[in-house]
Amino acid sequence: MPLLAAEGPSRRSVLTMIGAGLLVATLPAGRALALTTGEARALIDRLVADINRIISSGMPEQAMYKEFERVFSQYADVPTIAASCLGPAARQTSAAQMRAYTQAFQGYIARKYGKRFRDFIGGQIEVTGSRQVNSFFEVTSVARLRGQQPFDVRWQVSDRSGANKFFNLIIEGVNMLATERTEIQAMLDQNGGDVARLTAALQRAG
Known part of the structure; x- marks a missing residue:
């Protein structure tokens, strides 16, 4: 079972291009790219090893979600992903509100994608590979599930935050960033554009 619902090829292509463009635009600037192809792959090797360990551990569901949140916090550029998903409102939000929103977003993503990774048990x-794409690196992998055809999972990695982190995930052509940006924007609208109310909603969501 794919982590995200399958969509038509044209939709997948659009999501992929939009998501990559959004993240490149929001990555912190002012630092030369020092990350190498090998380092990007090594990061995702460690991340994938952690995910495989969690899904084969047999631990209870809630404990599994906590482990996924730890992994997301350790390997993902959470502040950049959270700010990109929030969009223009991120520039109008106080530092304290942004911290609270980012923490809630981290838990929301861990629960949402943790539920899908449970299907990998x-x-x-x-x-399977790594390559440079403009100002970031893309690491490719294959998910092999029992009774299903293998499918493609791609991780986009950068060191622009000051550490080697992944900032986007593309599963069978469906872009996590583009999908979550749409979801977060819709939730923000439902909460009257109030980031504090969005934060409270995220704490219950996923």
């Missing part, structure tokens, strides 16, 4: 993710 009995399966495996295998890293």
Whole structure:
């Protein structure tokens, strides 16, 4: 079962291009790219090893979600992803509100994608390659689940935050960033554009 719902090829292509463009635009500037192809792959090798360990551990569901949140916090550029998903409102939000929103966003993502990674129980993710794409690196992997055809999982990695982190995930052509930006914007609208109310909603969502 894919982590995200399958969509038509044209939609997948649009999501992929939009998501990559959004993240490149929001990555912190002013630092030369020092990350290498090998380092990007090594980061995702460690991340995938952690995910495989969690899904094969047999731990209870809630404990699994906590582990996924730890992994997301450790390997993902959470502040950049959270700010990009929030959009223009991020520039109008106080530092304290932004911290609270980012923490709530982290838990929301961990629960949401943790539920989908639970479907990987009995399966495996295998890293297959790495390449530079403009100002970031893309690491490719294949998810092999019991009773299903293998499918493609791509991780986009940068060191612009000051550390090697992944900032986007593309599963079978469906872009996590583009998907979550749409979701967060819709939730923000539902909460009257109030980031504090959005934060409270995220704490219950996922």
